Amino acid sequence: MEIKGYRIPAMASLLLWAVLWEIVGRLGLTILIPPLSTTLGRLVEIVGTDGFWDAMSITLRTFLWGSFIAILVGVPVGILMGRSVILDRMLLPWVNTFISAPLSALVPVIMALFGFGETTIVLTVVLFAIWIIILDARAGAHAISPSLVEMARVYGASSWQAFTKIFVWSALPEILTGIRLGLLRAVKGVIIGQLLVSVVGFGRLFEIYSSNFLMEHMWALLIVLFGLAFAIDLVFGLIERRVDYFASSRS
Amino acid sequence: MSLDVPSSARPSAGGASAPIVEVRNISQIYPGGVEALNNISLTFPEGELTSLLGPSGCGKTTLLKIIAGLLKPTAGEVLVKGRPVTGPGPERSFVFQDFALMPWATVIRNAAFGLELRGVARSEREAVAEKYVAEVGLKGFERKYPHELSGGMRQRVGLARALAVNADIVMMDEPFSAVDEQTRRQFQEDLLRLVATERKTFLFVTHSIEEAVYVSNRIVLLSRRPSRVSEIIDVNLPRDSDPDGIRRHPDYLDTVERIWQTLKHYLD
């Protein structure tokens, strides 16, 4: 945007919002919003504590395990769906159902079956992440050029070889998009899982802060969580762009 | 660099009409340094159809849009009827290459749109639009929507719209390039008929040599980017009688060949 001929970068408006946040907080306009400065102060405080790092390690552990499983299962299933019409017609309705359904409603089921521990969180992460990964892997499979498939057959590749050496790579741009979006959903999943289970990780921290009316602490946590999500989005966006170069020359 | 037009190609003072559009030293440089037009000066005589012809990307559409007031040139000015151009005006109308029809509006509303923007009352503007819709051959299609029409029919609506506002100058930006060959030829014939009946000045951009020679009274050849006027050619073909006969006329064939030879330079 320009003011009087001077270009002002887009992200600079975040500074303006930060100032606004500070002012609104200082004026005490609403209990919902404490001043940014004190929130950041709390953030520094919290990051030093054991409680925070416990929560962080549980969160990271469950997030990584859940995402790993979701990718390991989701990508092959998606590619297979993309290549087999029968499988596709049987599974696609389910994928489409769950991809926009309120998955949080299923978490009580997982809790009832697996208890209040980390397993539940991992499964919640898988539940949230897997559908978009499947769908995008399927799209990637659709983008695989038929002549590449024929080439594989002509040169005698076994199914496994064809799958790992050609299909996965050819579908990579879409698969990466699916993974990026899946990871963002995994973040939602790991948080919702912890909030519902409420005795582990950040869920527990939120509970503690909440019952002690520590609004600033909660906002500090939010900044951490939002920052993490943003970082994942950024990093994977970059990776996607690196791989994009061959997307257009596939056909 | 200054204007470089061989005097033999310039129209003689007695034969042509007075210029209605004057382009003076127009240059256009895009941000990033791409020079589209380089110090172009020329005039367009009133009541005639003048074509801007040149290789792809040579800036002919840019020039047309500058005359239309849709683009501001980096340097130079354009005078229309003696007055400098600062933006679009009621005396100029435009026909777009991709038709620019509003997909949510009927044919009649699209055709009347220019009048609608001027605040003309609905019944009046629809009456005018109806007349021109019929004139371009779409009678009966007034209530149809663009998605129900073929490409050729859509462009006719665009043409009707441009005529309905009764502008003195109608600018057409490669109007027939997005339709098939058969439709295109039909359009060219219809355009000749239109030029004969409507007393307007037409400015026509095309990259087809044959099209330019077929429809124009005058052809301005533009060089490759950065464009300068390379040559101006008068076309004197008998257009009153048989439209098919024009394409077999020796002058037609000679002119096409001559232009092709000139343009070939730029492809080497």
Added chain:
Amino acid sequence: MPPTAEGLRHASVPAPAPSLAISLKEWAQHPLTLRILSIVIAVAAWEYAGRLPVSPSFPTFSDTFLAFVGMLADGSLPAAFAVTLAPLAIGVAISALIGVAIGVAMGLNEKVEWLGVPVFIVLQAAPLAALIPVLVLAYGIGVTTKVSVVCIMAMPVIVLNSFKAVRHTPHSLLDMGRSFMGNRRQLIGKIILPSATPVIFAGLRLGTAAGFVGAVLAELLVTPTGIGDIITYNQSIAEYPKMYAAIAAVIIVSVLFIELLGFVEQRFLRPEKRGS
């Protein structure tokens, strides 16, 4: 107008005799068959798992189905949905009004865009559910909080779609409007807004779906009043068939709801408004 070649096509070529028999293979691969088959497999697996039982807290399909029908019949299920969806209706209405206004304003005005875009980029990736504890702490566990949960889920996508819709107005349409000397107000009212309508409506559809997710989250994380109440109450008294039935109902309603929204969008927007 040139005559079409259509009339010439009806020459005397005999049409092939129609075959009445659809091969068994075609029938087996028909989308509907396969869809039904996958449902049957899922139901059978569920029933089997429930009978094993996989876990004492895992009911069979048949028990769950009976519980579902029962709650439907005695009205407790519909009543619960009415309570759960009330904040959804209010929240989406508010989000639609404010969201479209903000998005369109961002599309039309560079300064507003500068203010808004970075905020929405950050919000796009963010796990909005994490805001719920904060909202509960600030506003308690009433309807206001639930409505605000719906709003934070629905508004970002509505704003973003409205913004994109305005931004992606075809340039040639704008040029066309300017060539006929339309002023700013006319361009906005007669060209930009009509052109943006399809994408804005798509945004409303997506926003409503997100709002639905928000309404369910609100049940689980703010306070269970409607369907959340059925779920948590029956969980606490180990009435698992009813609990699972309620959850299944939520999923089914969400699918139907989203289909309905898609249908409304198709009907409401006549095809001529789509693209050019």
